[in-house]
Amino acid sequence: MEKLAKTAGPEVEQHSGLKYPHLLNLYDVPPLEDITIEEFETCAIDRLRVLSEIESSFARNRSFDELKKITIAQCNKHIPMAETTATTVDRDAQRRADVIGHFVLRLAFCRSEELRRRFVKAETTLFRVRYDSCSGTERKNFLNSRDFASIQVTPDEKTLYAPQLQALSFGNERVATTEFYKVKWTRVPDLVERRKVFLRGGYAFVPSREQSSIIFQEFQARLEKALEMTAKALPRLDEDTRLMPVLGNLSQAFLAGVPSDWSPAENNGEEIRADMIDELSRKHFPACMRNLQDNLRRDHHLKHFGRLQYGLFLKTLGLSIEEALLFWRKSFSGFTDDQFNKNYKYNIRHSYGLEGKRANYPGKSCQQILTSDQPGATDSHGCPYRHFSPDNLQTALLSMYSSQGLTSADLPEILSTVKAGHYHVACTRVYEITHAHQGVKKGEGIGSGESVTHPNQYSKESRNLEKALIEEVKMEIDGGDVTMGV
Structure with missing residues (x-):
């Protein structure tokens, strides 16, 4: 042989x-x-x-x-x-x-x-x-x-x-x-x-x-x-x-997802105003940032790591330093101007590179959120998919996203993924479900099948879908007007 x-x-x-x-x-x-x-x-x-x-x-x-x-x-x-x-x-x-x-x-x-x-x-x-x-x-x-x-x-x-x-x-x-x-x-x-x-x-x-x-x-x-x-x-x-x-x-990468090669510098630089954030959070924010916004709206305060995580996210989203100061001052409505200026203003300016060593800090990636500054029982920062109990996660997801199409029937699949430690995959599945009405199919992720690896990436792609839909409707209306004119 x-x-x-x-x-x-x-x-x-x-x-x-x-x-x-x-x-x-x-x-x-x-x-x-x-x-x-x-x-x-x-x-x-x-x-x-x-x-x-x-x-x-x-x-x-x-x-x-x-x-x-x-x-x-x-x-x-x-x-x-x-x-x-x-x-x-x-x-x-x-x-x-x-x-x-x-x-x-x-x-x-x-x-x-x-x-x-x-x-x-x-x-x-x-x-x-x-x-x-x-x-x-x-x-x-x-x-x-x-x-x-x-x-x-x-x-x-x-x-x-x-x-x-x-x-x-x-x-x-x-x-x-x-x-x-x-x-x-x-x-x-x-x-x-x-x-x-x-x-x-x-x-x-x-x-x-x-x-x-x-x-x-x-x-x-x-x-x-x-x-x-x-x-x-x-x-x-x-x-x-x-x-x-x-x-x-x-x-640690299999736990947290690989650091995305998507860079905040790729953002289109579109500025947002302080009064836009609450509405944007309901439509375009991942669970980690939606949770921070909901807690800020309820308590009129966030602890240090919550402010850091959320503030850098908003900065990368396009919130200027002037609008950031307006947003945080309005949100911290239980404090006087002196208390706000003394305890919080410096840190806000520092995150924009205007104080201290003047470094330009980017928004935190999913891996950074998952692996650094672990939240305690009274903290709001972190990743809900990792840091919430299963019962609290189910309640939170239905509260956040039921108006965007997520139902209790979707939860077993999401919780199964969470139990296996694939937190970024669970977040991606929520993105697919809540954007299904905009043409996103199961398995497509945020494009080409990719998973979410950065909160700003989630928000940017969500906003891009909305802009594309608005543009499509506008073109149909304009086309209809032309036809009617003829």
Whole structure:
């Protein structure tokens, strides 16, 4: 019996000068060249954005086709990988960044069994998407370059087991022309479960069309083993003050969502007035900011971290310093002018970079809200999806969003997502439900299937939908007037 052929075709020879000759990679060789701290962090975050959307897709029960479409879009945006035949891009540079990102995340996610499990699942899915999406030539060259310990079934064996193989291949003619490979049955449990293989003597006879399962299982097994070895070596890095904070932040990303590459600087700079905020909160604010506004309206006060979280959000939304002072003064109606100026005015100006070290502070991302300045029992800041009890969260969501279409029937799905720790996915689902009347469908998120990772991102996209609807109605009215005039 002969091993699966590994002869490199002419396509491999043509690109033999590449350091990374294949788009697909089992990541069994770590990067050995010098890597800057900036590369170390940037490559990992870019890859983590893709893995985070993959895990979000699992949490939202998307089909593989939906997951594949979203993952490809995220890969093109954050970790593009051109095929080997492409000559107009630096393929080695793309693949180098891909390898660096993968191995940095190994360091970040090898720390616990739970993190390792989630990382393996997301990485294996990413590999599968790339495998399914690349050209047949790319796949063939990759398979020919590796030995997956698959034994090719001989013609005599095909004849001997033809009736059994026929059940897999739908006809004698198909059996004769189809290639089969033998592997230990434990390497393809998914095919055994689905009865896609013939079992004999501890081996599974795998038709060539199901060969990908062997590859995926091999990828998963190698990565699981590599993560365990990495976990044992990780203590050697404990004294490196440059790397450990980066790895610590990365390992929190599945909990809080990856820091969004959406920047407040991308906002359209449209200014809002103090008297607009209450109405805007009812239509366009995520639960964290809606909760702060509701508490401020009720109590005429917010504690320090609540003012900080909400004030930076409003600043990024487009509230000028002059309007901010008007808003906070009116909201803190139980205080005299002297009390307000003495206790609060300086901090408001400081957040706008007008006092102290004059730094221009941006609005807090979802990750910052989830992981820093944890709220106490009497605080209003934080993330309701994480920091509220299930009963309080249900009550709060119905109070905030029932007028926008959210009903008690939607709550089990949202609470299930919260229970699994996917807080940003729960927030995204609320966004989809409350904007369904504006054409947002389940799974679309805030665009291209992306999840919410910044409160200002939520508000901006919500306002953009409203503006687009108003513009559409205006165009219809103008068109009607023209028609009537004719």
